[in-house]
Amino acid sequence: MVRIATDLRPRLLDAAGYALCAVFAGVTALTSTLLPHRAWGAIAWIGYAAAALAVLVIGRLRVVPLAFAATALLPLAVEAAQRAAGRTDRAQEEVLVVEQMGARLVDAGTPYLSHTAIAGLPADERLLGYAPYQPGMALFGLPRAAFGAAWWTDARVWFAVVTVFCLVYCMSLLRPGSPPQRSLRLAQAVAVLPLCTLTLATGGDDLPVLTLCLLALAFAARDRFVAAGVAAGLAGALKLFALPVALVLLALVLAARDPDSPPAPRLLDRFTISRTAGWFAAGAFGIPLLALVPALLVDADSYIENALRFPAGHGLVTSPAQSPLPGHLIATSVAGGRAIALALLLLAGVAIAVRLLRRPPTTAGTAAAYVAAGLTAAIMLTPSTRFGYLLYPVAFLALWWSLRPPELARPGEAGR
Known part of the structure; x- marks a missing residue:
């Protein structure tokens, strides 16, 4: 007879969570209007149901990679294989756009179509003509462009390969010196x-993008700020969502102090901090700028049309990101609502910036909390947004939870 651990309550809570995920996947399989989502749900609900049972037997930590394989990697592999065999309803539009970016990069030296080229497409194809990402995203489309x-x-x-690598590396950085249970919620947030x-x-x-940002914060937690800058820069070369992470981490570097250093050599401390901040900024902001150079040299206006005008609502077609969050509801239901939503977004940004300047983060965990707050405000107040973007603040809050000081943990957790 299988022996179930004495500490049953956390396992029961996790089992309930997996069961709820199974219900969500099942409902998605039956009701979603997006066919790739229905295909995911038809497989994932079984994986979640199995995880709900397995967590009671093999433990909470061991279930996470199995649940990830069953609910993310397996559906991905099935949909990718079906798509390669000819199914046209086994990928969201983002996949097609990224693969087209790779093909254009090979053919024209830039992953972007010009305004004129997009206008020349049939009306129902113009949306897929836009590539609202940074140039580095085109790298994920190169395998299909090269090998068919x-x-x-x-x-x-290839999204999954980078995601798994960054998440595993991030967990390895967080694990030394802390109980494995402290990083469990982060693994569940990103992988389950x-x-x-x-x-x-x-x-x-x-x-x-998300896991590179998490990796940057994990490097910062180990005082490896140069590596943090490189990770944040690679994320910024893919999407502008990484920019808030880089700015918050820069504030963390500039606020860094060595509590064990004597008070006399203040000038030396400031020089060391400034040098570290310079190296961090070189990676965090230099890598995205370097990635931009080829696209700007080939056709700067095409980049502006795709990465700036279209997300701002000034493209030839409207972005499909129309989830009914506050910013979108204000923009669509109130006279002058778009201006109001953008003004609220600006006010939220100013408030967070002032807070960041007056009380900069002193730990990577606090930096993660700042990032979560900033991105939540941006997602909620942007006129064109979608529910899926909430995965960013959820993951950053999970990282904050993993990095919180021992005095904020439950009594006795540090000892366990």
């Missing part, structure tokens, strides 16, 4: 919640 249609050239496969598994299996472009 196959399951392993699907952009989602449907918000992430559904995204990775059907679209996936946000997950490499």
Whole structure:
């Protein structure tokens, strides 16, 4: 007879969570209007149901990689294989856009179509003509451009490779010196919640950006700020969502102090901090700028049309990101609502910036909390947004939870 651990309550809570995820996946399989989502749900609900039972037997930590494989990697592989075999309803539009970016990069030296080229497309194809990402995202489309249609050239496969690598590396940085249970919620937030598994299996472009940002914060937690800058810069070369992470981490570097250093050599301390901040900024902001150079040299206006005008609502077509969050509801239901929503977004940004300047983060955990607050405000108040973007603040809050000081943990947790 299998022996169940004495500490049963946490396992029961996790089992209930997996069961709820199974219900969500089942409902998605039956009711979603997006066919890739329905295909994900038809497989994922079984994985979540199995995880709900397995967590009672093999433990909370061991279930996470199994649940991730069953609810994210397996559906991804099935959909990629079906797509390679000819199914046209097994990938979200983001996958096609990224693969087209790779093909254009090979053919024209830039992943972007010009305003004129997009206007020349049939009306129902103009949306897919836009690529609202940074140039580095085109790298995920290169395998298909080079080797043709196959399951392993699907952009989602390479999104998953980078995601798994960054998440495993991030967990290895967080684990030394802290109980494994402290990083459990981070692993669950990124590798188990449907918000992430559904995204990775059907679209996936946000997950490499997210995990690179988490890796940057994990490096910062170990005082490896140069490596943090490189990770944040790589994320910024993919999406502008990484910019708030880089700015908050820069504030963390500038606020850094060595509590064990004597008070006399203040000038030396400031020089060391400034030098570290310079190296961090070189990676965090220099890498995205370097990635921009080829696209700007080939056709700067095409980049502006795709990465700036279209997300701002000034493209030839409207962004499909129309989830009914506060910013979108204000923009669509109130006279002058778009201006009001943008003004509220600006006010929120100013408030967070002032707070950041007056009380900069002193730990990577606090930095993660700042990032979560900033991105939540941006997602809630932006006129064009979608629920899926909430995976960013959820993951950053989970990282904050993993890095919180021992005095904020439950009594006795540090000892365990």
